[in-house]
Amino acid sequence: MTIPFSAVEAAKMIKTKKISAIELTTEAFSAIKNVELSVSACITTLENEALDRARVVQTRIDAGEAHSPLFGVPMMVKDNICVKGVAATCGSKMLGNFTPPYNASVYERLLEAGAILTAKTNLDEFAMGGSTETSYFGVTKNPWDVTRVAGGSSGGSAAAVASGETFYALGSDTGGSIRQPCSFCGVSGIKPTYGAVSRYGLIAYASSLDQIGPIGADIRDCAAVLSIITGKDPKDSTSVEQSAGLDEDLSSMIAETDPIDIAGMRVGIPADYFGDGLDNGVKAAVMNAAKILEGLGASLVDIKLPLVKYAVPAYYVIACAEASSNLSRYDGVKYGFSSGETENLDQLYVNTRGEGFGAEVKRRVMLGSFVLSSGYFDAYYKKGLQARELIQRDFFSAFELCDVILSPTAPTVAYKIGENISDPVKMYLGDIYTVSVNLAGLPAVVIPCGFSDDMPVGMQLTGRRFDEKTLIKTAWAFQKNTDFHVKRPSIWKEGVK
Amino acid sequence: MRYEMVAGLETHVELLTKSKIFCGCSTEFGGEPNTRVCPVCSGMPGTMPVLNRRAVECAILVGLALNCDITHRNKFDRKNYFYPDLPKAYQISQLYFPICRDGYLEIDSSDGVKRIGIHEIHMEEDAGKLIHDPWDDRTFVDFNRCGVPLLEIVTEPDFRSAEEVTAYLEKLREILLFLGVSDCKMQEGSMRADINISVRPIGSSELGTRTEMKNMNSFKAISRAVEYETRRQIEVIEAGGAIVQQTRRWDDNKDASFAMRSKENAQDYRYFPEPDLLPLHIDDEWISAAREAMPELAEEKRRRYMNDFGLSEYDARVLTSFREWALLFENIAELSGQPKEAANMIMVDIARLCSENSILPENLKISPDKISALIELITTQKINRTVGKTALEEIFYRDVDPVKYVEENELLAIGDRDELLAAVKTTLNECPKSVEDFKNGKQKAFGFLVGQIMRAFGGKADPKSVNALLKEELEKI
Incomplete structure (x- = not known):
C-alpha cells in the first residue's frame, strides 16, 4: 500500500478504512526516525502521546465522527505555538523549560478536527531569523541538501513536510517565516490575512504582524488546515469571522468536481520585485510560472509597488519595537530560565536576559528599545508606521488593476548553513519580498514553481485582504497543471511512503 | 515674600x-x-x-x-x-x-x-x-x-x-x-x-x-x-x-x-x-445609554430629600454620607410613606446599632420591608416607641417580622382609656406619699408615678396617654 503525501488524500484513506490513524501515526514515527538525524526539524517528539491520541481518534473515526477533511492525520506544530502540557521552547534557552498549561486556540480547533500531534518543530529563536540557525536547539537542515539552511523561522515545519516526517505542520509568519522556508524546501504554505487566524497561544514576536498558517505538500492541504483554524476567537480581539466561501471551495477542491478555472484572472507582475538583487535562476522560475498562469487563461498585468524599498527598514523598526516589549516578560521571575540568586533585582534581569537570549534576539530587543525611546520615537517608530501606511496604499492601488500579485518569495534559493549568519543586514534584505505583505496585513501563498541550482524555488501570490480564496484557487489551478509540488528530495524516500 | x-x-x-x-x-x-x-x-x-x-x-x-x-x-x-x-x-x-x-x-x-x-x-x-x-x-x-x-x-x-x-x-x-x-x-x-x-x-x-x-x-x-x-x-x-x-x-x-x-x-x-x-x-x-443609566448622585439626593421630604440639610447630609444609608432610607421612605420617621430610625437607632456592633454601612443587612412595617406599627400607635426600639433590635439581630414579634410577645400597646384610667387611679391610691411630693413641687415624683403605671402594663401602655391621664387626675386631687 502506498501512503500518499497529501494530508487530504491520507484522510480520505482513513475515512474509507484503507488505513487506520494508528497505522498512519506509526508510519509517521518511522519516517521521523529515518530522517530526523539528518534534518533536525523537531525540538520535541511525542511518540507515546501521539499513539495514545491516535487510538482515541480512531475510536471516533470508527464511530463515524470523522467530520473534518484532516481527521486522523498526524501533524506537527511550530514550537512557538502552545500545546498544553508540552514544552514550548520558542527555540530559546529562555523558554527551554517552559510548559504552557493551555492550548493555543488553533490547536484546540485542530484537536476537535481529529489532528494527531507528533512533534513540535524547530524555529529561529523567538521566530527571529530566516534560516533556523538562531535556534538554541541546533540548525535545521534543508532536506534537498543538508549543507543548506531550511529557511526560517518556520524552518522545522517546512523541512518536516518536505522530508516526509509529517503531512502538514503549523508555522507562523511575521515577515515571511512561513513563506520563505516553503520556498527553500519546495513545499506549499499560506500566510493568512492578519486577523484571519487566532493568535491566542502563539508566543508573540511582533503582535501587529504575527499570523499562524499552514505548511503542507500542496495548497489543497493548506486550504484544508486553514478552513479549520480560521475564524473569530473570543480570546483574540484582533481575530475576525471566517471569510465566506472558503469551505465550499475547499469541498469542491477535495471532491475534485469542478475544474479549476482561472480564465480572466488578472495576475499583477510588479517590476519593482524583479530588479537588482534577485537571483537569475529564481527570476527565471517565477517568470516561467507567470507564463504557465497565462497559459491557463490568466492575463498578466504590469503593476507598480515602488515603496517596496522601504518595506525592510519599516518592518525591522516596527517588528523590533513590538518584540522589545513582548519579550520583556522573560525576566527570570515567573517561568522559564532564571539566572538564579543575585545581589539585586537589576542583576537578576541582566543575568537572566544576558544568558537566556541569543545574539539575534538581543540585537532586535536593543534595536526595538532604541526606536521606542524618547527622542528617537518620532524619527524611527513613527516614521515606520507612516511607511507602513503608504505601503498599504501601494497595495490597494495595485489591486485595482489585478486580482493577485505574482512575485518571488526570496531573492535566492536556500543558502549554505553559516553563509549569512554573521551578516545581519544581508539576512534582513532576504526578507524584501515578504515583509511588505505583513506590513499591509494581506494574505499570501507560496508554492513551488521550479528549481535553480538544484534547489526548489517558490513563487509568492499575494491577494486582497481576506481573499485567501482567490489565492488558493490560483495556486491549485497551477498545481493541477504542473508537477513541481510533487517532486520530493531524495531523502523523502526514507520518509513517509 | x-x-x-x-x-x-x-x-x-x-x-x-x-x-x-x-x-x-x-x-x-x-x-x-x-x-x-x-x-x-x-x-x-x-x-x-x-x-x-x-x-x-x-x-x-x-x-x-x-x-x-x-x-x-x-x-x-x-x-x-x-x-x-x-x-x-x-x-x-x-x-x-x-x-x-x-x-x-x-x-x-x-x-x-x-x-x-x-x-x-x-x-x-x-x-x-x-x-x-x-x-x-x-x-x-x-x-x-x-x-x-x-x-x-x-x-x-x-x-x-x-x-x-x-x-x-x-x-x-x-x-x-x-x-x-x-x-x-x-x-x-x-x-x-x-x-x-x-x-x-x-x-x-x-x-x-x-x-x-x-x-x-x-x-x-x-x-x-x-x-x-x-x-x-x-x-x-x-x-x-x-x-x-x-x-x-x-x-x-x-x-x-x-x-x-x-x-x-x-x-x-x-x-x-x-x-x-x-x-x-x-x-x-453608548454614551446616552450610560447617561440614562447614571445613578442619582449625593448632591441631587440631598436636594431631593430637602425639597420633597422636608428634611433638614443636616439630616440630608448625614443620610448621604453613605450610599448604602441613602438607598436604605429611600427604600424605607417609599415603602412606609414616612420619610421623617425613616430618616430618624436610620440616623439614630440603626446608626447606633451599627456602631455598637462595628458594622460598616456596606455590610449592613436589614430588611427595608420590616423596618417599614415597624414604622407603621409605631406611627399608628399600635406599639409605643420603647417597644419600637426593642423590636428594631430584634429585626437588626434576628431579622424577625415586627408584626408577628409584637403579637407573639403581647407587646401591642394598651390604649383603652378606661383601662388606663383605672390603673392611674389605683396607683394614686397606692402611692399617697408621691402624690404629696408632687403637690409640693417635686417633679421627680411624677416620673415615679408614670413608671409605676407603666409597670402595671408590662411597659406596653402608650406613655403619652399615661402622661396625659395622670396629669388630669393629679390636678383633680
Whole structure:
C-alpha cells in the first residue's frame, strides 16, 4: 500500500478504512526516525502521546465522527505555538523549560478536527531569523541538501513536510517565516490575512504582524488546515469571522468536481520585485510560472509597488519595537530560565536576559528599545508606521488593476548553513519580498514553481485582504497543471511512503 | 515674600467590576496569594487581553459625572518597565487617546464654589503586590491584583491649598461611591492619590518647579503631605536654594517626605500602541445609554430629600454620607410613606446599632420591608416607641417580622382609656406619699408615678396617654 503525501488524500484513506490513524501515526514515527538525524526539524517528539491520541481518534473515526477533511492525520506544530502540557521552547534557552498549561486556540480547533500531534518543530529563536540557525536547539537542515539552511523561522515545519516526517505542520509568519522556508524546501504554505487566524497561544514576536498558517505538500492541504483554524476567537480581539466561501471551495477542491478555472484572472507582475538583487535562476522560475498562469487563461498585468524599498527598514523598526516589549516578560521571575540568586533585582534581569537570549534576539530587543525611546520615537517608530501606511496604499492601488500579485518569495534559493549568519543586514534584505505583505496585513501563498541550482524555488501570490480564496484557487489551478509540488528530495524516500 | 502653592492631583481608582479588565479572574480584594490569577493576567507567553466592557461603562459614567468629553475613538498603549509585580513587563494603559477629557468638579472652598479642572481620565490595569519576608530576606510576588481595572483621574494644577485638595478628594470619593463604580478604600489601595506640588510668589503667573509626592494612604496623610511639601519648598527657596524636580515618598510615621528619584533617573516608558487590542469605538448611543443609566448622585439626593421630604440639610447630609444609608432610607421612605420617621430610625437607632456592633454601612443587612412595617406599627400607635426600639433590635439581630414579634410577645400597646384610667387611679391610691411630693413641687415624683403605671402594663401602655391621664387626675386631687 502506498501512503500518499497529501494530508487530504491520507484522510480520505482513513475515512474509507484503507488505513487506520494508528497505522498512519506509526508510519509517521518511522519516517521521523529515518530522517530526523539528518534534518533536525523537531525540538520535541511525542511518540507515546501521539499513539495514545491516535487510538482515541480512531475510536471516533470508527464511530463515524470523522467530520473534518484532516481527521486522523498526524501533524506537527511550530514550537512557538502552545500545546498544553508540552514544552514550548520558542527555540530559546529562555523558554527551554517552559510548559504552557493551555492550548493555543488553533490547536484546540485542530484537536476537535481529529489532528494527531507528533512533534513540535524547530524555529529561529523567538521566530527571529530566516534560516533556523538562531535556534538554541541546533540548525535545521534543508532536506534537498543538508549543507543548506531550511529557511526560517518556520524552518522545522517546512523541512518536516518536505522530508516526509509529517503531512502538514503549523508555522507562523511575521515577515515571511512561513513563506520563505516553503520556498527553500519546495513545499506549499499560506500566510493568512492578519486577523484571519487566532493568535491566542502563539508566543508573540511582533503582535501587529504575527499570523499562524499552514505548511503542507500542496495548497489543497493548506486550504484544508486553514478552513479549520480560521475564524473569530473570543480570546483574540484582533481575530475576525471566517471569510465566506472558503469551505465550499475547499469541498469542491477535495471532491475534485469542478475544474479549476482561472480564465480572466488578472495576475499583477510588479517590476519593482524583479530588479537588482534577485537571483537569475529564481527570476527565471517565477517568470516561467507567470507564463504557465497565462497559459491557463490568466492575463498578466504590469503593476507598480515602488515603496517596496522601504518595506525592510519599516518592518525591522516596527517588528523590533513590538518584540522589545513582548519579550520583556522573560525576566527570570515567573517561568522559564532564571539566572538564579543575585545581589539585586537589576542583576537578576541582566543575568537572566544576558544568558537566556541569543545574539539575534538581543540585537532586535536593543534595536526595538532604541526606536521606542524618547527622542528617537518620532524619527524611527513613527516614521515606520507612516511607511507602513503608504505601503498599504501601494497595495490597494495595485489591486485595482489585478486580482493577485505574482512575485518571488526570496531573492535566492536556500543558502549554505553559516553563509549569512554573521551578516545581519544581508539576512534582513532576504526578507524584501515578504515583509511588505505583513506590513499591509494581506494574505499570501507560496508554492513551488521550479528549481535553480538544484534547489526548489517558490513563487509568492499575494491577494486582497481576506481573499485567501482567490489565492488558493490560483495556486491549485497551477498545481493541477504542473508537477513541481510533487517532486520530493531524495531523502523523502526514507520518509513517509 | 509671600508664596502660594500650586498642586495637581493624579487619583487612581480601582473599579468594582466582577472580573478583571482583560481576563475573567475575580477582582475581589484579598484571597490567598496567586489564587485569583490565570495565564492572561499573570502574563504567560502567548496569552492575549480581551477588554471588559463593564470597565469601559464605569469609565464613561465617571467621565459624565465629572463633566468630561467622552472620546469616541479610544486606543490603548503599552507602558513598558521592568518590575516583578508587573508580569508582562508592560502595563496596558491609555496615553494618546484617554477615554475622558476636559471635565471639571466643583468643590466648596474658602472662596466659595471653585471649579477644579479634570485634564483627563484614562483606563489601565493594576499591577500585583510584592510581599517581603523579613525573616528570610526574600520577596514574593502576589498577582491577585494584576489586571484589576483602574481609572487614573488627572486634574489641572488648580489647587491652592491642602483644604482644597481634601475637599476635592472627598467630593470625588462621594461621586465614585454613589456611581457604584469603586469602593474607594484607601487602606486597601482601591483609591490612591499622587500629588504634584510647586510653589511660587503670590502674584506670579509662572509655575515653579514641581515635585511629585507618592505613598499617602489617607486623606489626612495627603493633607499633611501637601502642607509639609509646601513648607519645605518655601524653606528651600527662602534659603536661596532651587527646587529639584523629583519624586518624593511620604512617610506618615515620620511625618516627612523623602526623595525617591530625580528627573534624570526618570524612567523612559517607551509607550507605543497596544497591538493586541483593537481601537475601542464609543458611539453616541453608548454614551446616552450610560447617561440614562447614571445613578442619582449625593448632591441631587440631598436636594431631593430637602425639597420633597422636608428634611433638614443636616439630616440630608448625614443620610448621604453613605450610599448604602441613602438607598436604605429611600427604600424605607417609599415603602412606609414616612420619610421623617425613616430618616430618624436610620440616623439614630440603626446608626447606633451599627456602631455598637462595628458594622460598616456596606455590610449592613436589614430588611427595608420590616423596618417599614415597624414604622407603621409605631406611627399608628399600635406599639409605643420603647417597644419600637426593642423590636428594631430584634429585626437588626434576628431579622424577625415586627408584626408577628409584637403579637407573639403581647407587646401591642394598651390604649383603652378606661383601662388606663383605672390603673392611674389605683396607683394614686397606692402611692399617697408621691402624690404629696408632687403637690409640693417635686417633679421627680411624677416620673415615679408614670413608671409605676407603666409597670402595671408590662411597659406596653402608650406613655403619652399615661402622661396625659395622670396629669388630669393629679390636678383633680
